[in-house]
Amino acid sequence: MKSIRLKAYAKVNLSLDVLGKLDNGYHQVEMIMQQIKLSDDVFIRWFPDEDADGISITLKTNRYYLPVDSRNLAYKAAQIMSERVGHGLKGTVRIDIKKNIPVAAGLAGGSGNGAAVLHGLNVLWEAGLNLKKLCSLGAELGSDVPFTIMGQARGNRDLIKVFGKDPMATTCALAYGTGTELKPIKPLESPILLSKPPLSVSTAEVYQGLDKEAIEKRPDNKAMEEGLLAGNIDIVKKNMVNVLEGYTLSHYKQVKETKEKMIEVCPGASVLMSGSGPSVFAVSQDREELERGYKELKEINEETYLTRTIV
Numbered sequence: 001m002k003s004i005r006l007k008a009y010a011k012v013n014l015s016l017d018v019l020g021k022l023d024n025g026y027h028q029v030e031m032i033m034q035q036i037k038l039s040d041d042v043f044i045r046w047f048p049d050e051d052a053d054g055i056s057i058t059l060k061t062n063r064y065y066l067p068v069d070s071r072n073l074a075y076k077a078a079q080i081m082s083e084r085v086g087h088g089l090k091g092t093v094r095i096d097i098k099k100n101i102p103v104a105a106g107l108a109g110g111s112g113n114g115a116a117v118l119h120g121l122n123v124l125w126e127a128g129l130n131l132k133k134l135c136s137l138g139a140e141l142g143s144d145v146p147f148t149i150m151g152q153a154r155g156n157r158d159l160i161k162v163f164g165k166d167p168m169a170t171t172c173a174l175a176y177g178t179g180t181e182l183k184p185i186k187p188l189e190s191p192i193l194l195s196k197p198p199l200s201v202s203t204a205e206v207y208q209g210l211d212k213e214a215i216e217k218r219p220d221n222k223a224m225e226e227g228l229l230a231g232n233i234d235i236v237k238k239n240m241v242n243v244l245e246g247y248t249l250s251h252y253k254q255v256k257e258t259k260e261k262m263i264e265v266c267p268g269a270s271v272l273m274s275g276s277g278p279s280v281f282a283v284s285q286d287r288e289e290l291e292r293g294y295k296e297l298k299e300i301n302e303e304t305y306l307t308r309t310i311v
């Protein structure tokens with residue numbers, strides 16, 4: 001038996017712009033994504049068995065409501081690896097996921113689980129796929145998967161050994177196209193307060209909702225990138241804009257209330273919704289302010305975390 005244990009980190013969108021809509025219904029985005037320390041634990045084991053009839057996959061998670069078949073991105077990732085690089089292999093892939101990242105939260109939790117399985121089987125099966133190839137397989141799973149592949153290559157010791165010198169192994173990137181084209185950027189170094197109201201929001205619904213509304217304020221991603229490069233957190237804070245906020249905040253009262261509360265209790269922070277929501281996060285140099293905010297937000301939303309970015 002061979003095994004690997006990987007951390008699948010969550011992401012926040014420091015900015016998110018939508019530039020247009022493609023014929024297939026997907027949207028053209030331009031956004032800056034940053035990996036944070038909040039993570040799921042993904043344990044992958046490979047039991048070779050010469051008598052087996054090909055590769056079988058089993059999956060367990062600590063969230064009873066999550067599917068454990070091909071509807072789960074981790075399971076689907078194992079299927080993709082079996083099809084593409086598993087020729088001639090016989091045995092069982094066992095995946096155990098301990099979820100800490102809130103589900104359907106705008107934090108790429110499921111995407112990260114899929115990414116970890118792609119990475120894990122690449123190592124266990126000695127498939128030798130580079131980051132570019134892993135990202136292209138990841139794009140078949142979901143728009144956020146390639147970024148989580150890059151971030152994990154930087155945030156896991158076993159993967160740093162393999163990809164340490166690859167400039168794509170980074171925890172911050174400008175994502176464009178449908179979100180799967182990535183350009184590494186110098187990461188943000190900051191504590192992060194994160195809070196998710198007890199509801200889930202469909203990403204598809206939010207993108208479709210945006211089609212019917214005018215975008216009021218767009219992020220200046222160039223300025224944000226320069227701020228990151230200069231390590232100037234004030235410039236980063238000033239440019240935190242997410243065009244998906246308009247729809248989610250106006251349709252989900254608890255998300256708006258969470259954002260308003262965070263602004264009230266962390267006046268020195270910049271507060272933004274991540275992805276399509278409903279998670280809201282705050283960036284501030286003042287950790288004590290975020291600690292105070294954590295206590296207040298925890299009273300409202302059980303799923304509240306004080307974490308930090310990974311550089």
Ligand SMILES: C[C@](O)(CO)[C@H](O)COP(=O)(O)OP(=O)(O)OC[C@H]1O[C@@H](n2ccc(N)nc2=O)[C@H](O)[C@@H]1O
Pocket residue numbers: 013025026027028029106108111141142143144145177178179203204205207275276
């Ligand atoms: C909102 C973000 O999380 C920001 O990072 C991503 O853009 C969405 O990433 P994701 O959840 O991995 O998205 P996917 O699973 O690929 O797509 C979910 C749904 O979102 C919509 N979608 C997604 C990405 C994109 N560029 N345009 C879209 O319109 C599509 O309706 C799609 O059916």
Ligand SMILES: Nc1ncnc2c1ncn2[C@@H]1O[C@H](COP(=O)(O)OP(=O)(O)OP(=O)(O)O)[C@@H](O)[C@H]1O
Pocket residue numbers: 066067071072073074102103104105106107108109110111113114144203275276277
């Ligand atoms: N391994 C997984 N973990 C969590 N959800 C999963 C997983 N596999 C599939 N899903 C499904 O995906 C949906 C979205 O969950 P996820 O936690 O990935 O959302 P998210 O954080 O909003 O993702 P994103 O930020 O990429 O849009 C859930 O409703 C869930 O049923």
